[in-house]
Amino acid sequence: xxxxxxxxxxxxxxxxxxxxxxxxxxxxxxxxxxxxxxxxxxxxxxxxxxxxxxxxxxxxxxxxxxxxxxxxxxxxxxxxxxxxxxxxxxxxxxxxxxxxxxxxxxxxxxxxxxxxxxxxxxxxxxxxxxxxxxxxxxxxxxxxxxxxxxxxxxxxxxxxxxxxxxxxxx
Amino acid sequence: xxxxxxxxxxxxxxxxxxxxxxxxxxxxxxxxxxxxxxxxxxxxxxxxxxxxxxxxxxxxxxxxxxxxxxxxxxxxxxxxxxxxxxxxxxxxxxxxxxxxxxxxxxxxxxxxxxxxxxxxxxxxxxxxxxxxxxxxxxxxxxxxxxxxxxxxxxxxxxxxxxxxxxxxxxxxxxxxxxxxxxxxxxxxxxxxxxxxxxxxxxxxxxxxxxxxxxxxxxxxxxxxxxxxxxxxxxxxxxxxxxxxxxxxxxxxxxxxxxxxxxxxxxxxxxxxxxxxxxxxxxxxxxxxxxxxxxxxxxxxxxxxxxxxxxxxxxxxxxxxxxxxxxxxxxxxxxxxxxxxxxxxxxxxxxxxxxxxxxxxxxxxxxxxxxxxxxxxxxxxxxxxxxxxxxxxxxxxxxxxxxxxxxxxxxxxxxxxxxxxxxxxxxxxxxxxxxxxxxxxxxxxxxxxxxxxxxxxxxxxxxxxxxxxxxxxxxxxxxxxxxxxxxxxxxxxxxxxxxxxxxxxxxxxxxxxxxxxxxxxxxxxxxxxxxxxxxxxxxxxxxxxxxxxxxxxxxxxxxxxxxxxxx
Numbered sequence: 001x002x003x004x005x006x007x008x009x010x011x012x013x014x015x016x017x018x019x020x021x022x023x024x025x026x027x028x029x030x031x032x033x034x035x036x037x038x039x040x041x042x043x044x045x046x047x048x049x050x051x052x053x054x055x056x057x058x059x060x061x062x063x064x065x066x067x068x069x070x071x072x073x074x075x076x077x078x079x080x081x082x083x084x085x086x087x088x089x090x091x092x093x094x095x096x097x098x099x100x101x102x103x104x105x106x107x108x109x110x111x112x113x114x115x116x117x118x119x120x121x122x123x124x125x126x127x128x129x130x131x132x133x134x135x136x137x138x139x140x141x142x143x144x145x146x147x148x149x150x151x152x153x154x155x156x157x158x159x160x161x162x163x164x165x166x167x168x169x170x
Numbered sequence: 171x172x173x174x175x176x177x178x179x180x181x182x183x184x185x186x187x188x189x190x191x192x193x194x195x196x197x198x199x200x201x202x203x204x205x206x207x208x209x210x211x212x213x214x215x216x217x218x219x220x221x222x223x224x225x226x227x228x229x230x231x232x233x234x235x236x237x238x239x240x241x242x243x244x245x246x247x248x249x250x251x252x253x254x255x256x257x258x259x260x261x262x263x264x265x266x267x268x269x270x271x272x273x274x275x276x277x278x279x280x281x282x283x284x285x286x287x288x289x290x291x292x293x294x295x296x297x298x299x300x301x302x303x304x305x306x307x308x309x310x311x312x313x314x315x316x317x318x319x320x321x322x323x324x325x326x327x328x329x330x331x332x333x334x335x336x337x338x339x340x341x342x343x344x345x346x347x348x349x350x351x352x353x354x355x356x357x358x359x360x361x362x363x364x365x366x367x368x369x370x371x372x373x374x375x376x377x378x379x380x381x382x383x384x385x386x387x388x389x390x391x392x393x394x395x396x397x398x399x400x401x402x403x404x405x406x407x408x409x410x411x412x413x414x415x416x417x418x419x420x421x422x423x424x425x426x427x428x429x430x431x432x433x434x435x436x437x438x439x440x441x442x443x444x445x446x447x448x449x450x451x452x453x454x455x456x457x458x459x460x461x462x463x464x465x466x467x468x469x470x471x472x473x474x475x476x477x478x479x480x481x482x483x484x485x486x487x488x489x490x491x492x493x494x495x496x497x498x499x500x501x502x503x504x505x506x507x508x509x510x511x512x513x514x515x516x517x518x519x520x521x522x523x524x525x526x527x528x529x530x531x532x533x534x535x536x537x538x539x540x541x542x543x544x545x546x547x548x549x550x551x552x553x554x555x556x557x558x559x560x561x562x563x564x565x566x567x568x569x570x571x572x573x574x575x576x577x578x579x580x581x582x583x584x585x586x587x588x589x590x591x592x593x594x595x596x597x598x599x600x601x602x603x604x605x606x607x608x609x610x611x612x613x614x615x616x617x618x619x620x621x622x623x624x625x626x627x628x629x630x631x632x633x634x635x636x637x638x639x640x641x642x643x644x645x646x647x648x649x650x651x652x653x654x655x656x657x658x659x660x661x662x663x664x665x666x667x668x669x670x671x672x673x674x675x676x677x678x679x680x681x682x683x684x685x686x687x688x689x690x691x692x693x694x695x696x697x698x699x700x701x702x703x704x705x706x707x708x709x710x711x712x713x714x715x716x717x718x719x720x721x722x723x724x725x726x727x728x729x730x731x732x733x734x735x736x
Binding site: 019020027060072 | 290291294295298299302319351352353354475476477479481
């Protein structure tokens with residue numbers, strides 16, 4: 001049974017580390033659905049959030065293979081517990097003056113933001129789970145989506161369960 | 171006092187106890203070679219191979235034969251790319267090899283400079299780890315890390331890329347005696363509850379089999395394995411990589427298992443109620459159809475690499491640790507339970523069954539022919555070297571016959587590319603082993619195809635007067651593929667007929683070595699004796715039965731029960 005897993009990976013912030021991680025996935029025919037990476041509070045450490053699909057055995061291998069990489073500090077399968085995950089999308093939607101109100105209404109419902117406006121289009125920013133973003137895209141589609149970009153998922157475990165590696169630096 | 175990067179590198183190697191470097195010079199590393207000759211000529215034996223691939227294989231052979239890391243030094247660009255096969259070979263078989271490559275000066279990196287290659291990018295998936303050194307102050311520390319990573323845990327090759335300006339820059343030599351790598355902590359000690367659980371299964375087993383792999387050799391626990399077998403009476407089958415970790419002549423050795431394993435080894439695994447896997451990774455050539463493998467057995471899996479566990483097969487008791495630690499603790503647990511030191515009459519009916527299987531189907535070949543059977547050559551090599559030679563192999567039939575017919579009694583005497591299956595490995599690996607053990611007999615068992623993949627190394631053995639012997643089982647075919655074509659491809663021998671080959675006797679002579687040829691069975695023994703008496707390198711060209719096959723054979727993906735016996 002394939003299921004979705006959100007894996008949080010703390011890595012050393014060194015050149016080539018992203019290539020090591022992504023190369024491990026491609027070389028072993030594992031799938032990366034989405035990947036996001038940025039430095040943490042500690043500039044020497046970056047956090048990657050990898051969303052992947054696989055059977056239990058595959059996910060076990062993915063986690064072990066990640067841990068085996070020398071530059072990897074800590075690996076955690078967030079889907080094993082409660083966690084919060086978010087994506088962000090920027091959507092440039094066709095909006096001449098007559099349609100602006102329609103766009104605004106939809107954006108309002110989804111608690112999105114208008115971050116740019118031109119004479120015939122607007123850029124909408126939305127954050128949320130994948131489902132919410134897809135729902136908004138669906139509603140905006142009839143108005144005419146000109147361009148769209150989505151980030152990968154970022155995630156943290158809920159409550160006190162830390163994915164931190166070093167002490168309070170984060 | 172400040173010294174340049176080249177000297178820092180060489181002093182660091184000295185600190186690590188390195189005495190031999192295999193390699194090939196080039197523009198980017200000219201300073202290092204200069205320093206070797208000017209300042210370190212007393213410290214290192216430098217072996218100039220004739221191809222960078224051979225330098226890595228030689229370092230690998232040195233590492234397998236000694237247990238120490240093998241060191242290789244090559245230039246940038248093609249020097250580096252030529253090491254890729256060697257690195258991948260060492261990586262698949264978990265061999266500690268450290269390769270230093272030159273690189274174009276840092277300001278030129280990324281500019282498609284002359285002899286530039288992104289070797290760190292290229293070798294990322296075939297090294298345990300690799301580095302591009304970007305500051306002179308990082309050299310010493312990086313080298314220390316490389317040694318730790320290459321030699322500990324599950325060993326493997328490490329590559330260090332050294333830009334020319336870093337090699338030339340100067341710094342103080344400050345080499346750490348010990349370092350901690352925060353993100354690298356192999357699990358060496360067994361988890362006590364797992365040991366207890368395993369000990370329980372071991373006590374209850376009626377039809378146990380030990381399945382021992384290269385990890386036993388890496389861990390250096392062959393003595394412990396012998397003690398364990400004495401106590402328990404467990405029979406041992408070995409993987410290709412494991413041969414030598416338990417004496418091949420021991421009554422409880424079942425020989426190799428898997429695709430070309432012995433009948434009794436495969437039958438034993440099929441009928442076992444307990445499989446104790448030590449330092450082996452359930453490779454497809456071992457398991458055949460994985461759903462059918464050791465189907466009736468509980469499986470205990472000892473391995474230092476957590477990724478090996480539950481990768482190919484579900485196991486009942488995983489134990490992640492150094493194999494030596496696990497065996498010591500298992501022996502201790504058995505002793506505490508009052509197990510006697512000698513098995514005596516234990517497992518009597520299981521032993522009787524194993525003997526019955528052996529008698530039912532022994533390894534065999536036609537002994538009546540005048541034309542040389544390749545198996546006969548290996549048997550004679552075994553006999554005439556008293557089983558004491560270091561044997562390396564190429565890949566294919568020569569490798570399988572060597573594994574079947576040469577009984578390895580001592581660890582680190584069989585050097586073969588098991589995982590990657592690299593043709594051209596055996597000869598340079600033999601060079602590495604001969605450098606490490608000048609007084610031992612070192613023989614490369616080769617095919618006429620494989621030997622041509624690194625034949626240029628005849629110049630190396632000549633230059634250093636290494637008495638490496640090459641036994642070519644010359645059938646004029648790429649024999650293993652031909653065998654598959656015979657079995658599974660309607661005898662269509664697509665591009666496996668390689669009768670057009672050099673005259674190996676003349677070729678040996680051209681390099682200043684001795685070449686000998688045998689074409690009849692009765693010529694084999696005198697030829698081997700003559701070769702062994704000859705102090706320098708010798709090519710033995712055995713013109714063998716062209717269409718002899720390696721049997722038994724389990725077709726790829728079939729269960730071990732479905733053995734083709736002849």
